[in-house]
Amino acid sequence: MTNVQKRYEEAKARYAAIGVDTEKALEKLQTIKISMHCWQDDDVKGFMNPDGELTGGIMATGNYLGAARTPAELRQDVEKAYSLIPGKHKLNLHAIYLDTDEKVDLNEIEPRHFTKWVDWAKEQGVGLDFNPTFFSHPMMKDGYTLAHPDKEVRDFWIEHGKRARKISEYFGRELGETSIDNFWVPDGMKDNPIDRMSPRRRLMESLDEIFAEDLDERYTKDAVESKLFGLGAEAYTAGSHEFYMGYGLTRNKLICLDAGHFHPTEVISNKLSSLALFSKGVMLHVSRPVRWDSDHVVIMDDELQEIGKELVRNDLLSKTNIGLDFFDATINRITAWVIGMRNTQKALLKAMLEPTQELRNMENKFDFTSRIVYTEELKDFPYGDVWNYFCEKNNVPVGLDWYTEVQKYEKNILSKR
Ligand code: RNT
Ligand code: ZN
Secondary structure (H helix, E strand, O other), rough: HHHHHHHHHHHHHHHOOOOOOHHHHHHHHHHHEEEEHHHOOOOOOOOOOOOOOOOOOOOOOOOOOOOOHHHHHHHHHHHHHHHOOOOOOEEEEEEHHHOOOOOOOOOOHHHHHHHHHHHHHHHHEEEEEOOOOOOOOOOOOOOEEEHHHOOHHHHHHHHHHHHHHHHHHHHHHOOOOOEEEEEEOEEOOOOOOOOHHHHHHHHHHHHHHHHHHHHOOOOOOEEEEEOOOOOOOOOEEEHHHHHHHHHHHHHEEEEEEEOOOOOOOOOOOOOOOHHHHOOOEEEEOOOOOOOOEEEEEEEEEEOHHHHHHHHHHHOOHHHHHEEEEOOOOOOHHHHHHHHHHHHHHHHHHHHHOHHHHHHHHHHHHHHHHHHHHHHHOOOOOOHHHHHHHHHOOOOOOOOOOOHHHHHHHHHHHHHHH
């Protein structure tokens, strides 16, 4: 028996004493796929323009060595990260990450520009998700894409949106696993608008055009993502939460909640149960807001744990597509991925190791004393031993050992880029 196994056996007994079956929790965790966002590895630049500049709508800061410069480097890094994360997952691609020698613009992309990604995904046994890219492009004019007053601008982006759906459908068909196609649009204004409604109406109509064609939902599902603010859109964002709640509910789309897109004290964990009552499903962008920014690496904070609990307690995992969304260019980018992925899994595991029914019974009897006693004591239960065992079982490094692997990789590969 390894040390990790020994500790697991002790933890298992402690959990069993409060009615928690650790084996069951591990079985469940094994089935959970998280969509890892490709854009952490190159600071959201993509491969469409050789100098890949961020020219509007989104921003990453920092210049840590080793960012991926080509699709091949990105895949190499993703494989490294996957080797340090237990389980099989998905990769979330953005349109600007196409892999082709052809010079194509966003309104010209086709499935064939992504065949190499599909071949790779098959080889890896992972699924793919997709996102049209509505930023860093000269056709983003005056802070607007789909909501621009000029029809020519809107039409460019509408065409892009339609093509993105076809690519997502192609992913799903080829890989036999639904690809979520997530729409986020930065459109907004830096300062207080006079007219908040017209851009919203235009955004709604543009989206309706994009979604006019019904695609097979076994292959692709559309999601729509809201935001309260953005870089250069501090005062007004057309695609706000209310906008997309309304849009997603009336158009039968998945609603994407990004943890960093709300007022600083507003949390998405508290929205999941409401959405579950009314929406067909949710996509999550697990992220972390700091001040006005929304894209810090996911750490084991209270909100992450609360998200995990809401998903597990309400049995929402099968209706929820969990993805990550952050981009920190000041640290080794692979560590950013591994920390975010492993933390998200750990938060789910922690939730799965809770005697939920017992806690529910206390609450139903209005025994709030027991409820707080148990929830506080549970915080000290040895979930880490269960997690380490899960890593060992999945043949990925336990504890800090994963970092040694990344350090080697940085020395041998990243620092030579
Ligand atoms: C931006 C949104 C969006 C992006 C990605 C790159 O605020 O969160 O999801 O991060 O599309
Ligand atoms: Zn997001």
